[in-house]
Amino acid sequence: MEEKKEYSNGEVTVVWQAEKCIHSTNCVKNNPDVFQPKMRPWIKIDGSTTEKIIDTVNKCPSGALSFYKNI
Template sequence: MNKEKVYFGKEIEVMFNSDVCIHSGICVKGLPGVFNLSKRPWVDPDADTSEAIARHIDTCPSGALTYKRLDEKNSTKKEDEHA
């Protein structure tokens, strides 16, 4: 069962797959304004620029975090790389 959750922002959608996550903590350590385990929802895709969020998600070692850019004419779909 895929446990992927989508967090919708104005310029980026962030997807999180809890089945894939290895809990490295890179997300919360690197962008704590966007990824905050003390808040619900814990992902706020409007808390930083879509560029900064996309760059940070690209560092996720497990691929549990993916994204879809909504702010570009030809959206970048990081999730396609993990399909």
């Protein structure tokens, strides 16, 4: 079964799909205040600005991270 988790800060929701993750660590390198793989939950959505979160998610090479804006 597909593991899919969502994390929202009210402005944007980040979606993580575990089976797509290739562990490139782009998310951790680009935004370590949000993406903290040793913590649970590992995405601390309030750790950064929405703009920086979106920029980081867009750098995910596998598509494991995606986002949608909340209306």
